[in-house]
Amino acid sequence: MSPDLLKPLMDAVPMPLVLIGRNERVVVANASADGLFGVLENDRHYATVLRQPALLDCIEAALRGDTQQESQFVRRDATRDTTYRALAAPVRIDGRDGILLSLEDIGHVEAAGQMRRDFVANVSHELRTPLTAVLGFIETLQGPAREDSAAQDRFLEMMQREASRMSRLIQDLLSLSRVEATERQRPTGRIDVAALVTSASMTLGPLVRETGVTLDVRGADEAVEIPGDADQILQVITNLTENAIKYGGSSVTVELFAPERDPVLRATAVRIEVRDDGDGIDPIHIPRLTERFYRVDNHRSREMGGTGLGLAIVKHIVNRHRGRMRVESKAGQGSRFVVVLPHATGEGAVLGG
Ligand SMILES: Nc1ncnc2c1ncn2[C@@H]1O[C@H](COP(=O)(O)OP(=O)(O)O)[C@@H](O)[C@H]1O
Ligand SMILES: [Mg+2]
Known part of the structure; x- marks a missing residue:
């Protein structure tokens, strides 16, 4: 596996790639991997540069079992964490075995997950407010206002208003999801x-x-x-x-x-x-x-x-x-x-x- 031949090819790939030989030493890393880990000198033991335990376990398992392994790698810097999906895949080049480690930035997947969580939290909050009001009115109707017909009318009216609010919210949520589903058509x-x-x-x-x-x-x-x-x-x-x-x-x-x-x-x-x-x-x-x-x-x-x-x-x-x-x-x-x-x-x- 000649690094001189592989390096230009691997440099052209935007995702970080590290080729590790059967002897557990780095054969070649592309420019993007250098950006992520600092310049990876050939022939160093992979454990001295990659360091994160989950990633090391994944590479070790791939080397030992000659099977593809998957794990996650988190790059932490001062302002934020970036999560990568790490794949260690057995490869055979020129009759020599090794592992190609590739790292895919899955930050956008995490961001989408965060958006979904925020949305669910918002919806829950918007529904809970009128629901809490309705539950409160029911309690009042069952207790203090049981015999007071004027109060009953007033509370029923307020319950109707809160229930309509929930109904409008559901209607708008359904509308939004229908529109989003057809947005590409x-x-x-x-x-x-x-x-x-x-x-x-x-x-x-x-x-x-x-x-x-x-x-x-x-x-x-x-x-x-x-x-x-x-x-x-x-x-x-x-x-x-x-x-x-x-x-x-x-x-x-x-x-x-x-x-x-x-x-x-x-x-x-x-x-x-x-x-x-x-x-x-x-x-x-x-x-x-x-x-x-x-x-x-x-x-x-x-x-x-x-x-x-x-x-x-x-x-x-x-x-x-x-x-x-x-x-x-x-x-x-x-x-x-x-x-x-x-x-x-x-x-x-x-x-x-
Ligand atoms: N013509 C307008 N003049 C002033 N504020 C507006 C106008 N249209 C929209 N807004 C603001 O934009 C917000 C979002 O509007 P919208 O998405 O229709 O939600 P909603 O009307 O249910 O609050 C409103 O709550 C209001 O603060
Ligand atoms: Mg509006």
Whole structure:
């Protein structure tokens, strides 16, 4: 096994690789392994450079049993730990045996696991709050309020409100998981965005009347067709308009613009704008608004019956349609949510995240 021949080949591989001979000495290590362990001189015993017990056991077992072994290796530095999946595979090159140790950075798997744990913790917390309230009301109805019919009505009403909150949360969670599941599939339908804008404003009629906000719909008189999923785009318009009504000031405008070339998507696209004249959003919050459960004002969102998932759902739907969303706002000056959707099939940029 000539190191001179193997070294250039192994250097071209981005993952750390160490070839260890049957005599337990390092034959050659690639540049990436040098970066991880410090420069590995050939002919040194592998145990003097690799050191972590789990890794040593794995290599020893592979050498002894001539079978592939797997383990983990954690690199610790001042700021963070990086976990690698270590594979020790028996190899035979030029009639000589050895073990090829490869290390795969699985940090992204860990990060995904952490995200999942955070999400489950968030969901549990969001469900527990109304559930605790409902349990408390039941106790009161069974005890102190047993004979008090006025109190019973009041508690039943509060229980209904908390149960509706749980129901909305479940609905939004299901919506989010459906949207995520289909995010890589292009929508196949053709939809009329103007009709959807009109339909969203009708659906929100009761909320408009209840809050006294003026809702002004513009540009939705003539049909504007795009490829898309009608239910999903309706949800986008409804969520944005509902937010503007709930968190905005006294007037909300939803405006649909005729198709024009979008410089970012580099395609013809339709633009939907939802504007309000409310308190606006401090710019430090804007990049995080589409994160699940992120709210600028927790108390206000809860009071308004929000789940904190509306904009996360919007983001995934817009991504699926290969469109883009922009939020413009200054504290005290209202907000403008802009959604741009490609007008024709086969156009539009692919968005990450
Ligand atoms: N038009 C708006 N004006 C001010 N704040 C807004 C507006 N739209 C959204 N927000 C903020 O973004 C947060 C996240 O919105 P969303 O994901 O729809 O969740 P929810 O409405 O359930 O709280 C809201 O809680 C609110 O703080
Ligand atoms: Mg919302």
